[in-house]
Amino acid sequence: MLVAPARADSTPAPPRTGFERSGGARWTTQPEEQELLARLDRDSRRVAVDRIGSTGQGRPLQLVRIGADTPPDAAQTARGSSVLLLCSQHGDEPSGRDACLSTVRDLAYTQDRATLRFLRHTSVLVVPTANPDGRAADTRGNADGTDINRDHIALRTPEARAVAAVIRDHRPDLVYDLHEYGPTAPYYVKDLLSLWPRNLNTAGPVHHEARTLSERYVRPAAGAAGFSTGIYGIWTDPVTGEPVKQVAGDGQERILRNTAGIKHSVGLLVETRTDPLTEEEQADPARNNRRRVHSQQAALAGMLDFTGERRHRIETATTAARLAGYADRGPVYLGGADNEPAAEEQILRDPPCGYRLTGAQYAEVRDELALHGVRSRPAGDGAVVPLRQPLRALVPLLLDERAAYHLAAGRPVPSC
Template sequence: MTTLSRGLALGALAAALTVTLPAWSPAGAAGPQPPRTGFETSNGARWTTQPEEQDFLAAVDRASDRVRTERIGTTAQGRPLRLVRIGAPAPAGADRVRRGNAVLLICSQHGDEPSGREACLSTVRDLAFTRDRATRRFLEHTSVLVVPTANPDGRAADTRGNSDGVDVNRDHLALKTAEARAMAAVQRDHRPDIVYDLHEYGPTAPYYVKDVLSLWPRNPNTAHAVHRESVTLSEKYVRPGAAAAGFSTGVYGIWTDPETGEPVKQVAGDGQERILRNTAGVKNSVGLLVETRVDALTDAEKADPALNNRRRVTSQLAGLKSLFEYAGERRARIESATTRARLAGYADRGPVYLGGADNEPPAPGKVLGDPPCAYRLDARQYTDVKDELALHGVSLRRDGKGGAVVPLRQPMRALVPLLLDGRAEYHLTAATPLKGC
């Protein structure tokens, strides 16, 4: 396809985002239109404001018995962090958290990457009001959890980091930010089978210019079956789905030769356990990071930023469509993989890796071939990290001396050394390893 014809195709695809929504009413008769985002009402000329988001979600919540919106935290600047729960019948109340069979969407962790947020907001609305039988059957078996704005302060300032300048997507282990703490609590309480993280990126021509990039958990502590399902989501669903919608695709962090398509070098995408897609894998969820291209691709997009914005959101929607197809078609395999990964921790067998990635062997000294059976926290250490351990869902037992013992025999087995072993790069504290428990 030539550059001109490709640009026209993308423009036509982007225009599809603005089609008129079908009328909806609870009784199925003539009634009010479903709510629209600020992005939609402006035809992509601007992003949805946070007051508009609040009004939009409140309207969806009031009108649909499939949706519940709740506040899960507050940012340093006082903005709410919200979780939207979608299911049919209505999701369980806060006192009866529904576990498993869940897809979690984390939208716009980086505040200057807004297209994922817009795609998430319109997806909430479309799932809330759909009459499609297949989608309604899907929602009977799978809860869709959405954090529509994972970094509200950064979105307000149009900055990558939060109001303290912290990159939230490097805080999923230490949990120093309100944003990461809220997301950790959602993962702990709902134990999602899939965590899908929506981002945007700036290309580097000619080696890194794909419209949609994706990457699974590379951390080697990810259970084999969970890792396999994550790769399947990327390579068999999201990338082919985006390609079918007219977008070029690639693997995040891998530069490729423009002539041969062969890898040139890896510039990002390692196994750092503090990054959400890797944290999700270590916590036994299928994980995927999706990055969509931000720069204008055609003269028309350069002349009309709204056209560029619509194309960016449409590329995110193409990935989400493929995600839901994957979740529906492979539900049994996904649940089997995540359940087996959680139960495997009770067996307390096998190495734990303090470094490396699925495409990079860990450095010498970064493999615990015979891990300790537990870690002991003294009273000071326990006081320092008890809240973070609780947010991560790590089990422990108090020792009667103000401290605690954290066994490896638990679903979060691989996470425990990453948090408490002094040799781990991002450990919270250097606890005492125990043998012979």
Template sequence: MTLHSRRLVLGTVALGLTVSLGATLPAPPAGATASRIPRTGFESSQGARWTSQPEEQRFLAAVDRATPRVRIDRIGTTGQGRPLQLVRIGAPAPQRAAAVRRGASVLLICSQHGDEPAGREACLTTIRDLAYAKDRATRRFLERTSVLVVPTANPDGRAADTRTNADGADINRDHLGLRTVEARAMAAVLRDYRPDTVYDLHEYGPTAPYYSKDLLSLWPRNLNTGDAVHREAGALSKDFVEPAVQRAGFSTGVYGIWTDPETGEPVKQVAGDGQERILRNTAGVKGSVGLLVENRVDALTAAERADPALNNRRRVRSQLAALKGAFPFLDRHRTRIEAATSAARRAGYADRGPVYLGGADNEPPTVGQVLADPPCAYRLDAAQFARIEDVLALHGVRWWRGPDGSAVVPLRQSLRGLIPLLLDQRAGYHLAVAAPLDVCPAVKGGKGLGKYVP
């Protein structure tokens, strides 16, 4: 069986819907023919090459024209002029952010690292197959679920086959500072659409024999992630993604942890900490169920070494197998997901409990990394506020303005756990050294936004 045949190799969502690379391609809509169903460059070349940026644009435009299930927005432009795009999928596609299904929305972020293309190919064909699927289960799924996709999160890096963007920045280390246009675009999507689940697709190079599973996954480890959100992220990984990947014949493990090949016991942690600037952790701090998924890149057999297309197809198949687990999680856990994310986003208004400046779910914080009794607010002077106002706005942080151009950022708001990470001197990646206030000033004006009296 080859990619060129009409039975491509996948079958993604265990909902009756078929998603490329392995089941029969979905039936075309009324008036269309099988020959008009758009295909990626990867599919057309049978995996011999990755889909180019012009091919991606033609592919997405064709899918957009074919059905009201899909809407495409331009959410930014890279340093080299390439579009950053958000694909909205539903039955019908949500026309605005407020129309996204609460508790049943997922954001797929594909290929933040430009030299990790397999996740992007899985995302592109998933967009197409959700758009064209005719079975009842998929239609019902899309009536109840909003699927958001950033198909190429780093277009300049993908064009150059580099991990970083055109400026040499690692986008997945910029979800706090938002210095890159790519991270800024994603922050705006997180702020405006408030996806309940954020699913981040990557690839990794193995270290045999300790770190060599076909697909690895990891939830938010940051300790400012709400307990229920953390539990749901663990369930997504362990109860849905891992079993689906194993059923497809692939091995699985936890990202960042070397394991003894004989006992399976952890040996060493080499990555996957609680850094707040990494997307899966940023998502958790902001109240979303985050998951990082990484497939293995190296050729596994003599046949794959002789024919890179075989290796490429296996890489994409493993990502699609993981998605085959993720979509049923959204369907079956929607009530639990909504309860978890809603509670996490409301918790900040109570303004109670510690905020953590370090540590992780598998690494206790030091005493100096715990704000056991956080301040009421942080004060930015006029120069500090002018410098980071746009970053605070992109995150969705709220503030009170002073008559002298300064600002006070209260902790009593949805993003309470994020604010000290941005403004406290002791935070590892703070953007400004703001003055902590034990007593909040009097405020004049509307809810959350207003003026304070010095």
């Protein structure tokens, strides 16, 4: 298992998070987070902390870049192996954030040979708090009340725009999204749940790696640490373990794990249970909080093991998916999921060559297209957005009027 906080005698003592100092009695505050990140940026030669945007209330959105010897730049991460952690998109789900902060600290100070060897081959990117305004208010949404995890297509929020730019510029091979959920006894009470991209536009090999990450690494790692696990969004019979009802986890393209899959990253959503179920946790909230964070940390260790062991398979899958768009072949799906076949009217079996946008339409969506990394070319007073490009399947989801969350109703261009 990777990530050991061992250090050489000549290095400064690793700082502790507010959560750790309190024994889990409280979450790390935002000033404590800023102090921690500033110290890592100063003390560790392998860490850099960048400001990648600002929230509606002016709080910083930050990206931590971690390498073996020096922080990797975008060119290095885009052409090599890299993972991106998104922590606390929902401001009232803090356990993933504290797990991310302690992981960043451990990677910054470790002298463990296996971990350093891992960092020589794989860059780690972390957005420690993806929703600072929501975290400050302890709300699911951001300052405007918007659920950021439903904004990864429209990109109306500054938080989602910052994440889109990171994915565009760094092209992470894996996007790992940390959340929490409220249980429904007795059907939905596992300590930790996970789910891969269900969107049907996720390339087959990328989808396979995402399921492998969930089923063979993240859940087993959490289980080995003593935590119960399951699949997010599926209620199960507590006796037989058979599925009872699907309550979440569809193929919506605007949800980050699905957006990541469409953009050819191995996406995974991980959720830890918020509510105490044992008498001990009910009597001691800090005990419950520690269980929430420790289950996230165990799952993160499984993710790092997955990346280290399957790096070449992952890179092969994501690279092939990005190149496949240039061939411009195959259907595009406007609906459905890997466990729910798309209706015939949701399948573009013979997609157009591209979509033509008027000048007014292009002015309205050009920034969002650029943030996604979708290419366009001038045409009259507007533009044409071709499908023949790496993000081929994303184009109809953004511009076909039949897509559920389209940004503009472009006119299909039948032939190139």
